[in-house]
Amino acid sequence: MPRSSMRRPTPVGREDEVPRHRSQSDARAARKTPGRCPLCGAKVGRIKPGTRHARHCGACGGTLNKDITCPHCQTHRVWTGKRGRVCHGCGRTVDRR
Ligand SMILES: [Zn+2]
Numbered sequence: 001m002p003r004s005s006m007r008r009p010t011p012v013g014r015e016d017e018v019p020r021h022r023s024q025s026d027a028r029a030a031r032k033t034p035g036r037c038p039l040c041g042a043k044v045g046r047i048k049p050g051t052r053h054a055r056h057c058g059a060c061g062g063t064l065n066k067d068i069t070c071p072h073c074q075t076h077r078v079w080t081g082k083r084g085r086v087c088h089g090c091g092r093t094v095d096r097r
């Protein structure tokens with residue numbers, strides 16, 4: 001009886017490789033990640049368990065500004081901070097007017 005328990009070396013999966021070049025769509029996707037600051041990518045967490053995500057980033061000082069309407073997706077999810085303005089809804093940079 002051959003020992004079937006012997007494991008073959010697993011071939012290296014190409015899916016594990018990190019792409020060197022990140023497309024612009026990927027960068028936008030990172031900005032849209034819930035629970036993360038769209039400006040710097042730091043975790044903003046939740047105010048309390050079960051509540052909405054915090055609207056302030058302690059890492060970069062960015063805050064969600066409900067007064068600004070995103071010109072790209074027409075939502076009020078634009079974060080403002082020292083790093084500029086980024087919409088959490090579509091991940092695009094919002095120009096200052
Ligand atoms: Zn931040």
Ligand SMILES: [Zn+2]
Nearest residue numbers: 070073087090
């Ligand atoms: Zn937007």
